[in-house]
Structure formats: structure tokens, C-alpha cells
Amino acid sequence: MTISPKNILFIQVDQLTPIMIPAYGNAVANVPNLSSLASGGTVFDFAYCNSPLCYPSRSSMMSGKLPSEIEAYDNGSELPASVPTFAHYLRRAGYQTSLSGKMHFVGPDQLHGFEERLTTDIYPADFSWTGDWNSTFQEHNNDTTAFTQAGPCVRNPQIDYDEEVLHRAKRKLFNLARSSDPRPFLLVASFTQPHDPYQCEERFWDLYRDEDIDMPIVSAIPFDEQDPYTQRLLTQYRLRDFTPTPEQIKRVRRAYYGMISYIDEAVGVLLQTLKSTGRDKDTIVIFTSDHGEMLGERGLWYKRCLYEHSVRVPLIVRHPEFGAGIRVKENVSLIDLLPTMLELADPTGSLKAVDKIIGQSIVPCLKGIKRYEGTTFVECLFEGAGAPIMMVKKGSYKLITSLRDPEQLFDLSSDPKELTNLLANPSHANKYKELKCIAKEQWDLERIESAVLLSQRRRKFVHRALTAGAYTPWDFVPTDQGSGQCLRGGYAEWLSTNTLGSRFS
Structure with missing residues (x-):
């Protein structure tokens, strides 16, 4: 079956675990639009990011490459302008490409293949958030203030930002509909919620009651019983000596649900x-x-x-030509989206990837065709890691491997809570060897470790140099698109050429 090129509306949110929405079994979240989207499309039950941090995940997703392949180590890393993204590929395939919202680009190239950006980014475009493996605390890290500030609010910067993202994305859809440009479009609408701070407007807070809010499935594990990386992470977050009360936990989760409901409303719009x-x-x-x-x-x-909860992401795709209600059990990850978009935009296959990508198209899954026993790769290369920490998942088995920390092996089919490390269990030795072999084939951990440390030194030096004396920011400043809706010529022509769907003769 040949796929005709379609427009693509790509909606991305920030820090949403799929476990908290009904499409993945949650019974609390009030998200009718997301539930409708899921019932009318394809739901991927085991979709993963390729790094559980904003910038490395997004640059990896856009390039179809693992973070270590493009030096996307932390939130202060730069995506080289020479790395093709799915925006570049779709432009070559004849698409008009627009971005409204966050993509966390760092560096002087703030477009990376998009013809236009409709908003600025919410986070800095310079090297100020460069990770440091030698630092216990970093100012840009999350900390305990999220618990003391959680709850309803009138406004906060995230609400301001997401309203602008929604407004400009909505207006862009109207402008595309009345445009004479015959090209199909890619519009990325990227929101910052439900990222902490855990705050939402009163009307979303009031959708929930305290007694309805579920608590964590796995209770807090004592610090001394946590794995070494988790201990370092808790220290980074200043949570080692801070234990949130049950009331604080419930308040945070209620606000998180409120932010999800905000996102649901935006999706509905x-x-x-x-x-x-x-x-x-x-x-x-x-x-x-x-x-x-x-x-x-x-x-x-x-x-x-x-x-x-940290590495899984929701992935829902609604294609107007394919059946609804499909659920995919195979492992997929965000680096699969570039080859997927390439196939959707260029069904003849004439436009090829210019270099090696390990992601695979999920288009067969949209047709209800079993793809393969997917293998996913996830990387931790940011502050707190201290050395590369990598994850391989094939089937239901998941290996976490590192040069520094003890390895962990889980079988999620029998242990979805990840409470039993099977590494010393001889009955799982063959599975361990298989995943360990895959990891060794994929990564040279010593080389990656050296590359990360060198990159951190370089970026810190460059940032100090560029902030000495006159500072020229890289942050993107969008043009005032509102003026394009205003009268600047003849009244009758302006009205007739900009009115969409008039019912009057």
C-alpha cells in the first residue's frame, strides 16, 4: 500500500511519564482529548527516550542518532549545524517546516532545519548549563523547592510560555489553511508542561480531589539500599536528607495531574x-x-x-489512512521517529539518510504489522553520572551497564517494578551475555568517557570567555507575526484573502 504524503502535526510535551495517562492504564488523569487521540490511533506501549534529560533526548530524537554520536551529553551541549534533523529531511522532501515552542537548541543555530520558529525557547541557548562530573551540586539542577512550591497558582512562567506556544501554533494552522503554498506541512508544537515546578491553574487543580490521587507504586527505598548512581542522584537533587511528607507527595502528584489536564486541553484546541x-x-x-x-x-x-518511569515516554500516532485502536508491544524509541517521518514524507524511498542511523521506521506498526523484537538504547552522560551509564532493552529484558557502578539486569515481564536484580541468577546468564554483547558492540565506554570530559572542559572555557566583556546571546528572538494579520493595504482585498471558511454569499 502506497502512502501519500500527509501533513504532520507533531506535539511534544516535557517530562510526561506514560504511566500517568489513561491510554497506559491510569485511572486518575482527566484527559479526554488524549484518550480520544489514543482510541483513534496507534499506541506504543513500550516507547523510550534515548536519554532521560531534555536536550540530549530532543537532539537525539531530531537527528535519529544516540546522544553519544552527536556529543549531546547534557543540557549545555550544542547540536552541530551540520547534523541533519528530521526538519532538514522533510524540507528536502518538499515540506514547509515550523516550530512553535521548546526544542532546547544550544548554540548559534537555533533553527536546525526549520524554516521558521514561532516562539523563542524557554531555556538558555548558551553553554551555561554544561554538566560537570566533578561537581556534587549544580545550580541548574532540580532541588527540594519543588515540594514547598507545589500546588495551584494564578500564573507562572511555564503557563505563560505554553499559552504562547499554543496561540502561535493554532494561528499557524489557520494560516496554513488559507495559504496558497501547495506544500504539505510539518508543524511542531512543543510545550514545557508537565515539567516541574509542580504548579497548575486553579481550574485544573479543581478537576481532582486529594482522596483520588494515587501514591507511588514502589515506596521510598532507604538511601543505603539504593544503587550507587541513585545515591549520587539523590545527593545532586539535595534529596538525600530530605524526605517529602505524604501530604507533599500527594500535593505534587495532584498538581502534576493538573498540568497534564492543561496539556490535554491544548491538544484538544x-x-x-x-x-x-x-x-x-x-x-x-x-x-x-x-x-x-x-x-x-x-x-x-x-x-x-x-x-x-524516567525513560519511558508516551507515543501515540493517529494516521488518517490507517486503522484505529492498534496497540504495539515491541520496543521503540524516539530515534525511530526520523526514519518514520522520512518514510511518511517520501513514500517512494528516494530520499535516503545521508549517514548511518540505528533507528527504524515504525510505519509498519501503524499498519498493524509486527515489526521486529525491538532493541532500544538509552544513555546517561550528564552531571551525576561520573562515567557513561548505558541501558539496553531487548524484549522484556533490560541491562544497565557502566564502567563505574554495579550492573543491573531486570526482566520487566515478571518484575515490572524493577525490584529484583537478576545479574547473579544463573538462569538468566545467557540473556545477560546477549545484552552485554549488544552493549559492547554499540559503545566504547572508555572513549565516550574521555570525549565527555573533554567536551565539558571545552564548553566551560568557551562560556567563561564569551561572557567576559560584551556578551552576544544565541537565544532566538521571533519576529512579530501578529502584524501579518493586520491591514496594510486595501480593505476589501485584505478581508477577502484572509477570511477562512466564510458561510456568507
């Missing part, structure tokens, strides 16, 4: 805009997150670890 402009029948909708959120599981919060 975008889907309704597609429908009202008549583009819902020729537009593919992709919904995902950059990484997950621990939300108190095992006593852990935020992300940056390799447990399931």
Missing part, C-alpha cells in the same frame, strides 16, 4: 483547529514526550535515571 480547517483528514498527529518523571517512585523524583 489543536485537534479542533485541524478539524475546523478541514485538515484533520490529511494530517498525521504524533504525540510524545522527551522523557518521563519518577514522581516519587522508589523515593526518586524528576528524571535522569534509567528506571521505567
Whole structure:
């Protein structure tokens, strides 16, 4: 079956673990639009990010390469302008490409293949967030203030930012519908919620009651019983000597649900805009997150670890030509999205990837065809790691391996809570050897370790130099697109050429 090129609306959120929405079994979240999208599309039950941190995950996703392949180590890393992204590929395939919202690009190239950005980014574009393996604490890390500030609020910077993302993405959809440009479009709408701080507007807070909020599945594990990396991570977060009360945990999770409901409303606005402009029948909708959120599981919060709540992401795809209600059990990851978009945008296969990518298209899954026993790779190369910490998952087995820390082997089919390390169990020795071989074939950990340390030194030096004296920021400043809606010529022509879907004769 030949796939005709479709428009693509790509919706990404920040720090949403799939375990907290109904499409993945949660019974608390009030998200009717996401549930409708899931029932009308394909849900990937085991989708993973390739790094549980914003920038490495997003640059990896856009390039179709693992973070270590493009030096995307931490939130202060730069994506080289010479690395092709799915925005570059879709432009070559004849698409118009736009980005509204966050993509956490660092460096002077703030477009990376997009023809236009509709908003600035919410985070800095310089090297100020460079990771440091030699530092116990870093100022840009999460900390305990998230617990003392959690709850309803009137406004905060995240709400301000996401409202602008939604406004500009919605207006772009209207402008695309009344444009004479015949090219299909890729519009990325990227929101910052439900990232901490755990705060939401009162109306979303009021969708929930304290007695309905579920608590973590796995209770906090004593510090001395945690694995060494988790101990370092808790220290980084200043959580080693801070234990949130049950009331604080419930308050955080209620606010998190409120932020998810905000995102759901935004998704509903975008889907309704597609429908009202008549583009819902020729537009593919992709919904995902950059990484997950621990939300108190095992006593852990935020992300940056390799447990399931942190590394799994929601992935829902609605294609107007394929069947609804499909669930995919194979492992997939965000680096599969570049080859997927390439196949969707260029069904003839004439446009090839210019260099090696290990991701594989998930288009067969959208057709209900079993793809393969997927193998996923996840990397921890940011502050706190101290050395590369890598994850390989094949089937239900998951290996966490490192030069510094004890290895961990889990079978998620029998141990979904990841409580039993099978490494010393002889009955699982063959599976360990298989995953260890895959890891050794994929990574040279000593080389990666040296590369990370060199990159940290270089970026810290460059940042200090560039902030001495006159400072020229790399942050993207969008143009005022509002002026394009205003009268600057003849009244009748302005009105007739910009009115969409008039019912009057």
C-alpha cells in the first residue's frame, strides 16, 4: 500500500511519564482529548527516550542518532549545524517546516532545519548549563523547592510560555489553511508542561480531589539500599536528607495531574483547529514526550535515571489512512521517529539518510504489522553520572551497564517494578551475555568517557570567555507575526484573502 504524503502535526510535551495517562492504564488523569487521540490511533506501549534529560533526548530524537554520536551529553551541549534533523529531511522532501515552542537548541543555530520558529525557547541557548562530573551540586539542577512550591497558582512562567506556544501554533494552522503554498506541512508544537515546578491553574487543580490521587507504586527505598548512581542522584537533587511528607507527595502528584489536564486541553484546541480547517483528514498527529518523571517512585523524583518511569515516554500516532485502536508491544524509541517521518514524507524511498542511523521506521506498526523484537538504547552522560551509564532493552529484558557502578539486569515481564536484580541468577546468564554483547558492540565506554570530559572542559572555557566583556546571546528572538494579520493595504482585498471558511454569499 502506497502512502501519500500527509501533513504532520507533531506535539511534544516535557517530562510526561506514560504511566500517568489513561491510554497506559491510569485511572486518575482527566484527559479526554488524549484518550480520544489514543482510541483513534496507534499506541506504543513500550516507547523510550534515548536519554532521560531534555536536550540530549530532543537532539537525539531530531537527528535519529544516540546522544553519544552527536556529543549531546547534557543540557549545555550544542547540536552541530551540520547534523541533519528530521526538519532538514522533510524540507528536502518538499515540506514547509515550523516550530512553535521548546526544542532546547544550544548554540548559534537555533533553527536546525526549520524554516521558521514561532516562539523563542524557554531555556538558555548558551553553554551555561554544561554538566560537570566533578561537581556534587549544580545550580541548574532540580532541588527540594519543588515540594514547598507545589500546588495551584494564578500564573507562572511555564503557563505563560505554553499559552504562547499554543496561540502561535493554532494561528499557524489557520494560516496554513488559507495559504496558497501547495506544500504539505510539518508543524511542531512543543510545550514545557508537565515539567516541574509542580504548579497548575486553579481550574485544573479543581478537576481532582486529594482522596483520588494515587501514591507511588514502589515506596521510598532507604538511601543505603539504593544503587550507587541513585545515591549520587539523590545527593545532586539535595534529596538525600530530605524526605517529602505524604501530604507533599500527594500535593505534587495532584498538581502534576493538573498540568497534564492543561496539556490535554491544548491538544484538544489543536485537534479542533485541524478539524475546523478541514485538515484533520490529511494530517498525521504524533504525540510524545522527551522523557518521563519518577514522581516519587522508589523515593526518586524528576528524571535522569534509567528506571521505567524516567525513560519511558508516551507515543501515540493517529494516521488518517490507517486503522484505529492498534496497540504495539515491541520496543521503540524516539530515534525511530526520523526514519518514520522520512518514510511518511517520501513514500517512494528516494530520499535516503545521508549517514548511518540505528533507528527504524515504525510505519509498519501503524499498519498493524509486527515489526521486529525491538532493541532500544538509552544513555546517561550528564552531571551525576561520573562515567557513561548505558541501558539496553531487548524484549522484556533490560541491562544497565557502566564502567563505574554495579550492573543491573531486570526482566520487566515478571518484575515490572524493577525490584529484583537478576545479574547473579544463573538462569538468566545467557540473556545477560546477549545484552552485554549488544552493549559492547554499540559503545566504547572508555572513549565516550574521555570525549565527555573533554567536551565539558571545552564548553566551560568557551562560556567563561564569551561572557567576559560584551556578551552576544544565541537565544532566538521571533519576529512579530501578529502584524501579518493586520491591514496594510486595501480593505476589501485584505478581508477577502484572509477570511477562512466564510458561510456568507
